[in-house]
Amino acid sequence: MSRSVGTLRWSRPSIGLLVIALALCALTAAGPTLHLRLGDWALIAIFGVGSMGAFCATRLGELADQRSALPLILIGAAAMRLALLFTEPTLSTDIYRYIWDGRVQAAGINPYRYLPAAPELVPLRDPAIWPLINRAEYAVTIYPPVAQALFLGVTRIGENVVVMKLALLLFEAGGVGTIIALLQRLAMPPTRVAAYAWHPLPVWEIAGNGHIDAAMIALLMVGLLVFLDGRTLLAGVVATLGALIKPTALLALPVFWRPWDWKLPLAVIATIGVAYVPYLSVGSGVLGYLGAYLKEEGFSEGPGFRVVWLVEQLTGSLPLAGAVYGALAALVLVAVALAVGFRTDRSETSAIRSLNWLLIVFLALSTPHYPWYFLLLTPFLALSPTATAWTLTTVSVFLHYVYPGATVPGYGTRFAIVTLAMLAALAYDLFGGRRKALHPVGETS
Numbered sequence: 001m002s003r004s005v006g007t008l009r010w011s012r013p014s015i016g017l018l019v020i021a022l023a024l025c026a027l028t029a030a031g032p033t034l035h036l037r038l039g040d041w042a043l044i045a046i047f048g049v050g051s052m053g054a055f056c057a058t059r060l061g062e063l064a065d066q067r068s069a070l071p072l073i074l075i076g077a078a079a080m081r082l083a084l085l086f087t088e089p090t091l092s093t094d095i096y097r098y099i100w101d102g103r104v105q106a107a108g109i110n111p112y113r114y115l116p117a118a119p120e121l122v123p124l125r126d127p128a129i130w131p132l133i134n135r136a137e138y139a140v141t142i143y144p145p146v147a148q149a150l151f152l153g154v155t156r157i158g159e160n161v162v163v164m165k166l167a168l169l170l171f172e173a174g175g176v177g178t179i180i181a182l183l184q185r186l187a188m189p190p191t192r193v194a195a196y197a198w199h200p201l202p203v204w205e206i207a208g209n210g211h212i213d214a215a216m217i218a219l220l221m222v223g224l225l226v227f228l229d230g231r232t233l234l235a236g237v238v239a240t241l242g243a244l245i246k247p248t249a250l251l252a253l254p255v256f257w258r259p260w261d262w263k264l265p266l267a268v269i270a271t272i273g274v275a276y277v278p279y280l281s282v283g284s285g286v287l288g289y290l291g292a293y294l295k296e297e298g299f300s301e302g303p304g305f306r307v308v309w310l311v312e313q314l315t316g317s318l319p320l321a322g323a324v325y326g327a328l329a330a331l332v333l334v335a336v337a338l339a340v341g342f343r344t345d346r347s348e349t350s351a352i353r354s355l356n357w358l359l360i361v362f363l364a365l366s367t368p369h370y371p372w373y374f375l376l377l378t379p380f381l382a383l384s385p386t387a388t389a390w391t392l393t394t395v396s397v398f399l400h401y402v403y404p405g406a407t408v409p410g411y412g413t414r415f416a417i418v419t420l421a422m423l424a425a426l427a428y429d430l431f432g433g434r435r436k437a438l439h440p441v442g443e444t445s
Contacts, residue, residue: 061191102155
């Protein structure tokens with residue numbers, strides 16, 4: 001009798017997981033149509049429900065039999081991504097630039113040399129990719145060399161959106177596997193991967209829009225696992241390769257570094273140098289559109305930092321506000337990075353927690369304009385969950401997935417709401433952390 005009761009008790013979380021999986025798969029499949037017909041509020045609602053579903057699934061997964069619940073979570077994650085794999089990107093056109101850059105390289109041309117609209121590249125134009133390239137008239141590529149190598153390799157298999165998405169989903173699958181390995185190493189339930197795998201941000205931004213961040217995150221997770229295995233130099237090289245896809249992966253280096261160790265910085269510099277060698281025929285042009293991009297997004301003038309923008313809505317133009325804010329933000333980030341580098345607690349949990357907070361601080365200070373930048377935080381919803389990370393990855397949709405004409409509050413109001421939500425979550429995390437420090441329960445180093 002007790003045996004059957006125990007079996008029943010353990011089956012309920014699995015049934016709950018199955019119900020959530022079916023609901024999220026159906027919601028994801030219907031998502032593009034709902035967004036098209038009902039507008040931005042529909043997408044905001046989809047993300048809210050999806051994020052709540054991922055959170056509940058994470059809790060249920062911890063109660064379920066890990067052997068049966070983990071396959072269910074992975075199958076559900078695959079089904080959600082399959083639902084968006086064959087759809088056209090609706091929230092970003094970056095993937096078309098990826099394909100174009102791969103095509104340009106396959107023609108033997110340095111991707112940093114010409115604008116997509118340059119007459120030298122007219123023979124490469126086609127009706128499927130060329131018309132959808134963003135900034136084609138005035139911007140050379142912005143993507144670093146490892147990203148370029150990935151674009152070249154993938155487009156040799158096929159120059160279309162589905163092939164590029166599939167390649168990025170393979171990287172993401174590797175990242176998911178690494179998250180599971182990290183959870184097992186930390187003696188945590190592997191089903192906690194549901195926090196990432198079922199979260200709507202990676203589902204929509206990787207399977208739906210095909211963002212290169214999937215490859216960067218996979219390398220970042222591998223670098224973290226390698227670091228925990230004690231191979232610091234290799235971890236630094238892997239993280240640097242990730243940063244040569246998206247530079248934000250460099251934030252892992254303070255975590256990996258030990259005070260006064262010169263070998264890790266040298267390995268990072270060498271990796272960067274080797275990666276850029278094939279593209280140096282354009283000289284400083286290898287930086288691509290980076291400088292102009294920072295100006296276009298308003299970071300050079302100041303309003304690109306949304307805190308400055310919000311203040312200037314109240315005060316009018318403040319010519320030095322951007323420079324002052326940028327300098328202060330950089331000082332804060334450097335201070336946090338140094339604190340992480342010189343931390344006395346070198347445990348595995350401390351390393352993961354430190355990287356999580358470094359990323360949170362960077363994203364909170366830099367106020368990115370695009371939701372896929374917050375993808376960096378989603379693995380840590382499983383590895384080192386915080387209310388701040390859950391808030392940033394969830395409410396960012398309310399800030400960013402709204403387009404002109406939508407019947408939602410204005411940007412200033414939305415940014416204020418998101419900022420208040422983030423501050424409330426931060427206060428909760430800080431209070432919770434202090435309470436745990438005062439009353440530790442079952443802590444291990």
